[in-house]
Amino acid sequence: MSAVQPIDLPVDAETRRQLRAGEAKVEAPVKRTKRRLTSRGATIASLIIAVLWTTPTLGLFISSFRPAGLVTTTGWWTIFQNPGFTLDNYTDVLAAGNSTLNLAGSFINSLAITIPATIFPLVFASLAAYAFAWIDFRGKNWLFIGVFALQVVPIQMALVPLLSLFSRGFAIGGTQIFPGLNAGGSYAQVWIAHTIFALPLAIFLLHNFISEIPREVIEAARVDGAGQGQIFFRIVLPLTMPAIASFAIFQFLWVWNDLLVALIFADGAVAPMTKLLAEITGARGQDWNLLTAGAFISILVPLIVFFALQRFFVRGLLAGSTKG
Numbered sequence: 576m577s578a579v580q581p582i583d584l585p586v587d588a589e590t591r592r593q594l595r596a597g598e599a600k601v602e603a604p605v606k607r608t609k610r611r612l613t614s615r616g617a618t619i620a621s622l623i624i625a626v627l628w629t630t631p632t633l634g635l636f637i638s639s640f641r642p643a644g645l646v647t648t649t650g651w652w653t654i655f656q657n658p659g660f661t662l663d664n665y666t667d668v669l670a671a672g673n674s675t676l677n678l679a680g681s682f683i684n685s686l687a688i689t690i691p692a693t694i695f696p697l698v699f700a701s702l703a704a705y706a707f708a709w710i711d712f713r714g715k716n717w718l719f720i721g722v723f724a725l726q727v728v729p730i731q732m733a734l735v736p737l738l739s740l741f742s743r744g745f746a747i748g749g750t751q752i753f754p755g756l757n758a759g760g761s762y763a764q765v766w767i768a769h770t771i772f773a774l775p776l777a778i779f780l781l782h783n784f785i786s787e788i789p790r791e792v793i794e795a796a797r798v799d800g801a802g803q804g805q806i807f808f809r810i811v812l813p814l815t816m817p818a819i820a821s822f823a824i825f826q827f828l829w830v831w832n833d834l835l836v837a838l839i840f841a842d843g844a845v846a847p848m849t850k851l852l853a854e855i856t857g858a859r860g861q862d863w864n865l866l867t868a869g870a871f872i873s874i875l876v877p878l879i880v881f882f883a884l885q886r887f888f889v890r891g892l893l894a895g896s897t898k899g
Contacts (some may be wrong), residue, residue, distance in 0.1 A: 639867040656798040666870035672851050678874040681851040689830045692769035700777030705807050708786040725775040734839050737759050769830050784818040820887030828877050848873050
């Protein structure tokens with residue numbers, strides 16, 4: 576495949592001046608915006624916010640490597656006057672826990688809970704958002720309003736009914752519609768709970784993004800004979816990937832750091848790390864050198880996920896502002 580070189584067309588001086596004026600007119604707003612974002616005041620404010628935001632994490636990181644005696648008697652900012660590093664905090668906290676589970680096992684449980692609980696709502700929400708945006712069916716608008724309204728329901732109101740649904744099933748007038756899951760001690764309950772709680776917001780956000788795809792693109796695919804499945808998987812899904820990645824980051828962080836849903840639906844050997852850390856806090860309130868190591872282990876995975884997907888995160892946030 577050969578590269579095509581642009582041809583320099585002969586233009587007179589007046590045309591060249593008009594072209595330069597047009598380029599300057601187009602670039603002027605960009606330069607003005609760039610000047611505003613790179614002003615000295617904005618840079619100083621950003622640096623101050625970054626330092627204030629990072630300092631507690633830096634203190635947590637340094638304390639996690641200090642011996643217990645130094646942690647309890649000196650501050651982390653005296654690291655140069657009182658040097659000392661050890662990995663005992665990490666080895667001890669990974670072995671800490673209760674009679675059925677230690678923190679190392681709960682780390683695996685957190686991964687086993689968080690990854691499916693992020694993928695499931697994204698799959699269902701992307702399909703639902705495409706249907707609401709590009710498939711005509713009766714009652715679509717009212718159904719979408721109902722999904723949107725579900726966002727105002729507090730999660731605490733749904734915990735007890737959902738737990739009853741899992742244990743007893745659903746019955747109307749003595750007729751059992753479906754039995755209980757009997758899924759205690761497994762990941763199924765917490766997967767379903769996180770998926771249900773995430774769907775309204777995920778459908779709403781992805782619908783707003785998918786509905787902004789130009790109609791000409793969808794209609795051209797239909798004219799070429801593409802079905803709904805081909806349009807979704809070959810056109811809509813690739814174009815929506817920045818928004819999906821953005822919501823995936825939010826959902827991953829929410830599920831990974833969740834304690835409330837884990838307390839209700841994840842008991843015993845399937846408890847996540849947040850639940851074990853809460854128990855260690857109660858049993859080892861005086862050994863907070865172990866808590867610093869445990870807390871840093873708990874934030875390690877979210878940091879990796881965020882830095883790995885941050886370019887998709889920024890593209891997803893800015894995509895809506897560049898349309899139109």
